[in-house]
Amino acid sequence: MTTAATRPLGDLRVLDLASGAIGGIGRLLAELGADVVKVEPCGDYPERTEQPAYGGLSLGFVAANLGKRGLTLDLAREEDRAILDALAGEADLLLEATVPGSTEAKLLDVAGLRNRHPTLVVLSVSAFGPGTFQDFVATDAVLQALNGVLARSGLAGRAPLLPPGELAIQCAVVQAAYAALIGCLHRRQTGTGDHLDLSLLDGAAQALDPGHGIAGSASAGVLASQMPRGRPEITNYYPIFTCRDGQVRLCILAARQWRGMFEWLGRPALFSDPRFDSLSVRHATPELNVAIAALVAGKTRAEIEAEGKRFGVPTAPILTLKETLDSPHLRDGGLLRDVELAPGLTAPFSDGVLKIDGKRARTAGILPTGEVNPSELLAEWSRGGTAPVIDGFGAPGRPLKGLRVIDLGTIVVGAEQGRLLADYGAEVIKVECAEFPDGMRANSDGGMSASIAAGHRNKRSLGLNLRSEKGRELLLELAGQSDVVLSNFKPGGMASLGLSAETLLARNPRLIVVESSAYGDEGPWADRMGYGPLVRASAGLTAQWRYEDDPKAFGDTVTVYPDHVAARLATTAVLALLLRRARTGRGGRIALGQIDVILSQMAAMVAKTVLSSRGVLLADAIGRDSPWGVFPSEGDDDWIVISIRGDEDWRNLCTAMACPDLASDPGSANRAGRVAARSRIDTAVAAWTRVRTATEAMASLQRHKVPAAAMARASEMPESPFFRSRTMFQTFVQPQLDIPVTVDNAPVRASRLACPPLAPAPMFGEHSIEIARDLLGLCPDDIASLIAEGVLQTGSSVDRRVEPAAA
Template sequence: MNSAVNSLPLKGLRVLDLVEGSLGSIGRTLAEWGATVVRIEPRSGAADRLAEPRIADISLSFTVANLGKDSVALDLNQPADKAEFELLASTADILIEDFGVRRDRFRPFDIEAMRRTNPALVVLSLSGFGATTSFTEWQATDPVLHAMSGELSRSGLPGREPLLPPGELGLQCAASQGLLAVLAARYSSLVQGRGDWLDLSLLDGAAAALDPGYGSSGSAAQGVPASKLPRGRPEARFQYPIIACADGYVRICMLAPRQWRAMFDWLGRPEEFADPAFNTLRARYKSKTLIPRIAALFAGKSSAELQAEAQKRGVPLSPVLSLDQALSASQFTSRAALVEVELVSSVTVTVPNGIIEFDGKRAGLAGPPPTAGSGQDIIARGWPARTTHSAGDSGLAGKLPLAGLRVLDLGVIVVGAETGRLLADLGADVIKIENASFPDGSRQTRGEPISVSFAVGHRNQRSLGLNLRSDEGKALFHDLAAKADVILSNFKPGTLESLGLAPKALLARNPKLIIVDSSAFGPTGPESRRMGFGPLVRAAAGLSLQWRYPDDPTSFSDALTVYPDHVCGRIGAAGVLALLLRRLETGRGGTISIAQAEVMLGHMATEIACISARERGHTVEKFSQPDAPWGVFPCAGEDEWCVITVRDNMDWQALCRVIGRNDLAKNQALFGRHGRLAEIDFINAGLKEWLADRTADDAALALQTEGVPAAPMLRVADLPQHPYYREREFLRQVSHPKIDEFFYAENLVVNAERLSLPHQNPAPMQGEHSIIIAQELFGFDNAKIEKLLADGVLEAYSEDVGHASP
């Protein structure tokens, strides 16, 4: 086997990174996957090197965003330094810049001139609201992204104010959209011969990758789209209940009938719940006594006891852990999901060790954070040798980048849908392999032929009904795999092997194949076979415990989110693109493994570094609460809210001007870590008074006009008609032959010059394309197909039956 197959897939890729702040995680991930990433920063040092949280003068947020990069210090406003930068750019493959994110940063170079010099260059430009809308000058923070994406309106409990999710989930999910987009454009540049300029709005990225209101939803939603949810924050805790036990809490996630039957047995088969109707989610959700009965069973038992018993019985359950508890969990330590990094002598912290495995090896820490100018000699010696890729294929010019590639999609529910859909949107022929005996839970509806959720999550795919539990079905799958480029799955680890579809055997027959597996906790480790759904991952990785109102320890508020499913789909699709890039050189494929819990840890990297630093006795400088307005404020109207985030003194003075309190603007002592609580309360009271007779839209506009990050809380149903989303063409109205009304679907991965809009072929009915695929890919005649149907090897959609049938 070519030794390059076991190398990191982006080895030889040359990346210039001019991003400050947490969005530097895009470049960090490229470095983890093998690229040489050079961060360009001022000779005086970048501002984010001083960002909180800090240990003395070491910024932990800078650390986690820049691990494994080199640093070149240049003053791009000086002609000599600018010339050095342009020389580097002339031989770079990718340039990432964020001059559109902050109001006080201005791009000091000409991108179009660079692209004329280097036509293959891919440029990723990050901004809060895109480069071409009336919102271009608006400022984005993580809370602003939550408010305008529709996520905030679904976070919190009925009758209470909306609750900002913890951490920087919006920004980190937007970063994953950027990672996918830049690798898609890089692959396109190699197979089509030209680079691209990508315009990524952070709001687009957050709205698409965190929990899209018009994307695929979990099976617990029963096909009801987020746009149809009741106004306010609907009660959803019954879907994934969190129940007290002797040493904390556990969460259960019963979706399939077999999981309910296992719980019914555990309860002692009480007559009260013996009605077969309890096999349905609707009956269980409506019951007023079921969760109290389970709570009585769990009372007095430890979370470890309950987890062991649940695993034995087949009931999906997880302890609800704090983040520091999660960091010491055996599953993460056994998989080296966390690693120590030395910042300076005697100062070591723990950080997440990558988010993906290639060929069974972790693509983790690529190196320590760079000291300023540590890579300065790259100017003299030049870039490392570039990996040689195949020349552009003019026959693909103007087509979607993955045109001509075939994907076999075994994935289910949201992660499975999202990974396959993203590859299909990029032009691949994605064939969803299904079986009527084990239907995809996301097909579940309230009696309709197909749900809107399934329709938007599986566009541009074909469906093949194939019985993989039959010997002939397995043989047909092996034949398909021999002609395929990619196989996707997100089963419990070991499932492919138990079906006789072991990746090793598939790769032996087709060495060009790329095989992706995505699971809750990864393919190895003591809890790898544990049942995992997104709500259980959030509980086990320490996120659910953070997602509560500060004054109510039982107010768990993450039940309506589908995170991290959509973002893991993007990581999987980006991983496929990385291996496709390597395959251009080596001619061989490989494997990808994604642990959803580890992706989530990666999004909490700064907080993990803080926890480990404190455990080692270091003092961490961090505002536990900003000493200026930062949060969700009520506005005129019923349940109307505006997010306001004051970042610094410039924002503070602007806020005071807008609300007519110039007397406070000059008192900078009120902003910063020495502000007094009584004064902060006074400021917030004045702000609330100003907001009381203003709509959220009017308040946000007034504040953003002066540069203060603010946003109205939008509901999912608001998005299609909102000026930003209309100008950005983020959504398109589509139809499906089995759905009576028009509905909305996401339109694109990123705004670009060359990446085309995806097709909008309707999602398939189960087994809809079985016959044509049997003719096209196997060359079977009608007699052979009829026999396979009769034997139950193939299943085909029947209008009369309404689903796939032999």
């Protein structure tokens, strides 16, 4: 039976004043067991009901608030502000999303709350944070333009392509939850709270696909910020092929995967040169994709997947979201639960994206209805007592200092999990094997690149052959004196090495074991070979990420998703289990599937798809408001995003454009009319933007409160006035590289948390001898013997490597 004591955040009390999709922060904390009380205003609350036409709850409201209790307060009333103040004195965390400088922000008075309750952690989330840009308005499309992702989404030679859904906001929400728990952990160590300031653009720029963060394995170590101007011509990276009943995607990255593909093709002489083991050679050979296209053209998706599995070639069908939801993997996987929207009407929503100790971390399934009595809540929280102080690790500003982390991860997810923990002080030891190196090492010249440096900074490297009995025993010895073990192998991979979660926890019951994978640890797809592009295809996301005028023009090839945000979810769970360990003395196991991450971030879209298939009419069935999209501006491949949310935005747009013809058209006075007139409206807007620079157009529209943004490239972001004002980036020297590496700074602005250190990433096995000596207690003779046997490996061992390990 799950109790408050066993749920990771079972003693965390949260006041949630966030609205819209930002409410997903509290929702994630509720899944991990926190008591989250949503504070809603009195009277009509459009957030609840603005989307559906059937009179039930908004799908977005359910997605952001499942698992919370509800409390109604009017902060314009002094007595209600006093109630909130009293509750803040008993709460651990307050989430708020007021616009800096607004009337609502002044009524809330975060500074006053912090002064009166110095142990309270406040997380303030806004579109752009306080300061020069605080009055700008944002939508997900605006954030996509400014965070550098839009510039590389789509196909070379075409306009950039807005990603589907609200991926920028959803990723920022996870970044915010991670930051909130860092603040709460620090509070438990020091007895003092903090004010955390996170802008949605901060979060989106770091957690979706950071242009200055570790890149995908097919990039050969090239950061997104180093790519050429325009959408890169990289369709060879993760190619999509047409087959008899749709399309499939192949990921041929490791040398052994290419050898399997070579056999599948029938060993053609054209590709028999051993140089084709190299990723760069294959990418430079267009004839290869022509041959693969001919091979699969007459086969079904299922046949291709089966043959790919037989030959060891990672493949995935391009599925619609409906096909994904109808698959046995999703139907029986337990991610989705039905929620009642109105009497007799239910829809499925994700609940339990993380698994803790083998079970999905679900909420209680409730929705906030204003049912909480403030006096009773105050008494309840007062009786909860004081949470235990965490000692044994942590230092002022660095709450993870003193923790030891064994990092067995590979590629992007593996790198990010450990790096996020290292940034706040953890000692992270990257365990590597020369015979099966991390794909990032194998595809980078000399085993180091800017991408590796970005993803593995602040770590140490231990070369260890885990396929040997001695290597396994050394790892178990190290696990016995560590706090966290991170991995992202296919399910069963750790067990095949004799390092299952059960084995590790038997050696050290206080250990926290993370197992991240592509499709989760159970279900029909669990044994699939998985990379992010394949998971996107299987999750129904790739099918939506395409140009409307060409059903085969998919645009997600270069965007790395959900790797970075999946790593943040995993590390958020690590922080939650550290808080639980302070109460119970025991560690635990965390499991996470990337497909679940994607579907949880499309929760409202999942519900809408199911409802639509049942014939339920939704208000947004007529389509997005107009204009909504990417428009040309003056300059070479320069673009601006404009996204109208409703009638007020429309009127503001007409004023900003000084276009009385559009404003006076009665057919454009409402959303339905604007959608019907989309072509005419888009033409008029494009004529206006085309004669202005994107920056000029953005400034003019934002002055009139129109959500608009000039498209930024990753290479331009460090010099952006916004990011400079937020101190978003920092540089460090990686000794093996000619120029300094630019990386993102802290995940949140805080008064009491230090910025991440800037130690370079390690070379392979750089610290093997000192770790063997200092942590494993081995004498020089034993170390020399283990090196001679190939068990303990140093930099010279890379010459013996065979091929990169799969994700």
